[in-house]
Amino acid sequence: DVVMTQSPLSLPVTLGQPASISCRSSQSLVYSDGNTYLNWFQQRPGQSPRRLIYKVSNRDSGVPDRFSGSGSGTDFTLKISRVEAEDVGVYYCMQGTHWPWTFGQGTKVEIK
Amino acid sequence: EVQLLESGGNLVQPGGSLRLSCAASGFTFSISAMTWVRQAPGKGLEWVSTISGSGAVTTFYADSVKGRFTISRDNSKNTMYLQMNSLRAEDTATYYCTKGGRSSGHMDVWGIGTTVTVSS
Numbered sequence: 001d002v003v004m005t006q007s008p009l010s011l012p013v014t015l016g017q018p019a020s021i022s023c024r025s026s027q028s029l030v031y032s033d034g035n036t037y038l039n040w041f042q043q044r045p046g047q048s049p050r051r052l053i054y055k056v057s058n059r060d061s062g063v064p065d066r067f068s069g070s071g072s073g074t075d076f077t078l079k080i081s082r083v084e085a086e087d088v089g090v091y092y093c094m095q096g097t098h099w100p101w102t103f104g105q106g107t108k109v110e111i112k
Numbered sequence: 113e114v115q116l117l118e119s120g121g122n123l124v125q126p127g128g129s130l131r132l133s134c135a136a137s138g139f140t141f142s143i144s145a146m147t148w149v150r151q152a153p154g155k156g157l158e159w160v161s162t163i164s165g166s167g168a169v170t171t172f173y174a175d176s177v178k179g180r181f182t183i184s185r186d187n188s189k190n191t192m193y194l195q196m197n198s199l200r201a202e203d204t205a206t207y208y209c210t211k212g213g214r215s216s217g218h219m220d221v222w223g224i225g226t227t228v229t230v231s232s
Contacts, residue, residue: 031214039218041157048208048222049149049157060220092157096218100174101147101159 002026002095006104012112019080021107023093028073030097037096040069040078043106044089052091053078085111114138114221116209121226124199132194132226134209139221142166142187145213148194150205151225158205162213163192177203199230 003026013019029036040053051060053069056076066081080087088111093104120132134146148160161183164170171183182195192209206227210219 037214037218041219043157048224049219050222051218051220054217054220090156094157094159094218096214099172101162101218103157103159106156 001100002029002098002102004093004095004102004104006091006093006107009105009107011107011109013080013083013109014112015085016082019083019087019109021078021091021093021109023071023076023078023104025074025076025095027098029095030073036072038069038071038076039094039096040067041092041094041103042087042089043092044086047089049092080109083109083111114211116211116221116223118207118209118223118226121207121228123229123231125232126200126230128199128230129195129197130199130228132196132207132209132228134192134194134223136190136192136209136211139211141185141190144211144216146185146192147210147213147219148183148192149208149210149219149222150203151208152202152205155205160207161194164213165216196228199228201230204228204230 005024007022038056041049043049057069090106115137117135143166145165147162162172163183180198185192206225208225209223211221
C-alpha cells in the first residue's frame with residue numbers, strides 16, 4: 001500500500017499568517033494517464049470532510065484562493081496564504097492513483 | 113444541489129450484520145463512481161470501498177473489510193449500499209458516503225455520515 005506521510009501533525013498558527021502542510025507518498029503518484037491523483041481535504045470540528053484541492057493544484061468550487069496546492073511525484077504541499085479563524089480543523093492528503101486509496105494521518109491546524 | 117444522505121447506522125453486537133444506505137440526489141448517479149470512507153472515533157479517515165459508475169460494475173475493498181463487506185448500488189433508486197457482516201469492534205466508526213472516482217474527481221461530495229457501533 002502507498003503510505004502517505006503528513007507533517008507536521010499539529011500546526012499552531014497566528015491569524016493572518018501563512019501555513020504550510022507537507023505530504024509525502026511512499027511511491028510516485030503519477031498515474032498511467034499522466035495525471036497525479038493527489039487530493040486535499042479539510043475537516044472542520046464536528047463536520048464532514050470537504051475536498052479543497054484535486055489533482056495536486058486544482059481548487060474546488062467555493063474554496064478561497066488563499067488555499068493552494070503544489071508538488072509532484074512523491075512530494076506535495078498545501079499552503080494557506082493567510083490563516084483565518086474558519087480554517088481551524090484537520091487537513092488530510094489522499095492519493096487516488098494506486099489501489100487501495102490511502103489518506104495521510106491528518107494535520108490539526110489551530111490558532112495560537 | 114448535490115446531496116448524499118447516509119442511513120442505517122446502529123449499535124450492533126460483534127459478529128452481527130448491518131446494511132448502510134446512501135441516497136443520492138442532484139447529479140447523474142448512474143454514471144458516478146461512489147465510495148464509502150470511515151472514521152473511527154478520534155481517528156483519521158480510512159477508505160473502505162468503491163463501486164464504479166457507468167459500464168460493467170467493478171468493486172474495490174480495503175483489506176480490512178474484504179470478505180465481510182459488500183458494496184452495491186441500485187441506479188433505479190439512486191442509492192448505494194454497504195452490507196456489513198461479521199462486524200468487529202474495530203469497525204466502529206462514522207461511515208461517510210462520497211461521490212466520484214478517479215475519472216470524475218475523488219470524493220468531491222460527502223454525506224453527513226452514519227454511526228456504526230460494534231459492542232456487546
